[in-house]
């Protein structure tokens with residue numbers, strides 16, 4: 001992988017002080033890429049110079065490897081896979097990845113059971129909302145979200161105060177989502193549908209209502225409100241994620257956010273190809289205050 005900023009420092013290296021700065025600089029950063037985003041498969045990469053975690057495994061192992069290789073990323077750097085919930089677009093590549101690589105898989109027992117996944121026992125790890133997990137210099141904090149799955153979570157990955165959130169499949173920008181998003185330097189944030197396109201679209205009425213029920217997905221407008229109201233001054237990158245193929249338009253979503261983004265880079269995470277690798281850095285930001293999470297209501301889990 002080419003680490004643009006680190007490389008610049010290293011190539012200018014002519015003394016010990018610069019080396020120290022290089023190490024300090026590298027330690028205050030993370031790398032973020034979307035491998036795919038949408039109802040056809042979700043997989044997000046967050047890592048350091050040497051190690052990484054994947055959030056969700058919605059593409060086959062072969063496709064995940066192929067796309068990662070195109071942007072200079074290697075599966076051999078992946079130290080763990082975290083699963084957000086059991087919907088097929090988040091787990092359908094997991095068995096093939098677990099068959100090929102002995103990577104620890106962090107998944108809660110209800111999600112494992114509901115997903116009917118056959119995984120090597122030795123790979124299985126569990127997690128609980130708000131209990132941070134340390135992996136290779138990163139800290140991964142899961143938190144609960146509203147979505148029509150059995151035990152859904154989003155994640156924040158932190159390294160020395162630099163924070164990246166992976167926040168998709170949220171029925172609503174609940175208090176948990178808001179406090180975590182508010183501390184992020186970068187975020188993968190769901191912007192699933194345009195409200196008018198959903199209303200006027202071909203989906204049956206009951207499906208439209210489930211999507212906008214508060215346990216389905218968030219609209220462009222809901223995500224935009226979170227972005228405008230809660231973004232941190234150090235937020236530098238926003239990847240708009242899980243856009244509906246039927247009820248959204250990438251250009252429309254991009255324009256809505258870009259219009260109010262200032263210097264923040266807005267990217268639509270594609271449902272067809274991997275993104276670039278984004279280097280996320282900035283002054284350390286404190287962890288969010290602990291709040292009492294709302295208990296997500298468990299409903300029938302069929303909505304992707």
Ligand SMILES: [Zn+2]
Nearest residue numbers: 087089169304
């Ligand atoms: Zn999904």
Ligand SMILES: [Zn+2]
Nearest residue numbers: 087169303304
């Ligand atoms: Zn889902």
